[in-house]
Amino acid sequence: MDESLLVCVNKVFKSFSNKGKSELVLQDISFDIKKGEIVSILGQSGCGKSTLLNIIAGFETKDTGHVLFDGEEVKESSRKGVMLFQNYGLLPWRSVLKNVELGLENTGLTKAEIRKKAKYYIEMVGLDDKLDRFPRQLSGGMQQRVAIARALAIEPELLLMDEPFGALDTINRYYLQDELLKIQKKAQTTIVLVTHDIDEAIYLSDRILIMGKEPGHIQKEIKIDTYKPRDRSGSEFQHYRSLILEEFHLSMTKPPIEFNI
Numbered sequence: 001m002d003e004s005l006l007v008c009v010n011k012v013f014k015s016f017s018n019k020g021k022s023e024l025v026l027q028d029i030s031f032d033i034k035k036g037e038i039v040s041i042l043g044q045s046g047c048g049k050s051t052l053l054n055i056i057a058g059f060e061t062k063d064t065g066h067v068l069f070d071g072e073e074v075k076e077s078s079r080k081g082v083m084l085f086q087n088y089g090l091l092p093w094r095s096v097l098k099n100v101e102l103g104l105e106n107t108g109l110t111k112a113e114i115r116k117k118a119k120y121y122i123e124m125v126g127l128d129d130k131l132d133r134f135p136r137q138l139s140g141g142m143q144q145r146v147a148i149a150r151a152l153a154i155e156p157e158l159l160l161m162d163e164p165f166g167a168l169d170t171i172n173r174y175y176l177q178d179e180l181l182k183i184q185k186k187a188q189t190t191i192v193l194v195t196h197d198i199d200e201a202i203y204l205s206d207r208i209l210i211m212g213k214e215p216g217h218i219q220k221e222i223k224i225d226t227y228k229p230r231d232r233s234g235s236e237f238q239h240y241r242s243l244i245l246e247e248f249h250l251s252m253t254k255p256p257i258e259f260n261i
């Protein structure tokens with residue numbers, strides 16, 4: 001295998017059984033992800049993005065095909081690849097601090113090291129004044145930030161993010177997108193990001209995979225060949241926006257209702 005590759009998805013098919021009927025959700029999905037790359041998966045609601053991410057993370061089985069992580073078939077989840085869930089996955093009985101510390105337990109770090117690292121990432125997401133709060137005492141956006149801090153604190157090789165910034169207001173979203181880019185640059189983390197947000201995909205990604213649906217398939221790959229940080233209002237950004245909208249046939253028509261731009 002090419003040493004520069006971290007993830008290889010090869011000819012993956014996946015069906016779900018709904019009311020006794022088998023429904024093909026992913027059809028012949030193949031792509032590679034290089035070490036240190038940020039790849040976004042964009043597509044309409046229900047096209048299979050989360051299912052694909054779950055298969056890469058080892059949380060969901062595939063029917064046929066292969067998913068290799070660092071040359072080895074993915075059979076179950078591991079600490080090397082961390083998933084940031086759409087529903088945050090926080091433990092309600094643990095405080096903000098304890099939720100972030102959770103991912104660092106049993107890693108060989110001392111208690112003091114765990115606390116220091118957890119606090120560092122909690123401060124980064126702007127919640128250092130909420131250390132002792134429980135998830136139910138936080139807004140949706142704050143809970144999402146705790147989940148982001150927990151995933152980043154693990155400093156994984158591969159970060160799988162399912163709409164990580166969806167519940168955040170624009171200012172927090174922009175701020176955390178920039179923080180993510182800084183961390184990614186420093187640690188050379190490989191990131192796969194599922195998003196509905198075209199601008200977010202353009203701002204963060206080296207490549208965007210656009211998925212078509214029924215069944216889910218890779219419709220188009222778009223390489224974003226400009227330096228980061230990118231100018232959200234620049235002409236290059238606009239160029240990619242048009243390219244993607246064109247791909248969704250949205251430039252001339254109204255968006256379908258289920259597409260949450």
Ligand SMILES: Nc1ncnc2c1ncn2[C@@H]1O[C@H](COP(=O)(O)OP(=O)(O)OP(=O)(O)O)[C@@H](O)[C@H]1O
Nearest residue numbers: 016017018025043044045046047048049050051052
């Ligand atoms: N566990 C499951 N059992 C049965 N069907 C499922 C299951 N998980 C997903 N599906 C179906 O698979 C299809 C793809 O779902 P998935 O959540 O992967 O889509 P998505 O692109 O991530 O959607 P969204 O953008 O709305 O989150 C949908 O038709 C969904 O109903």
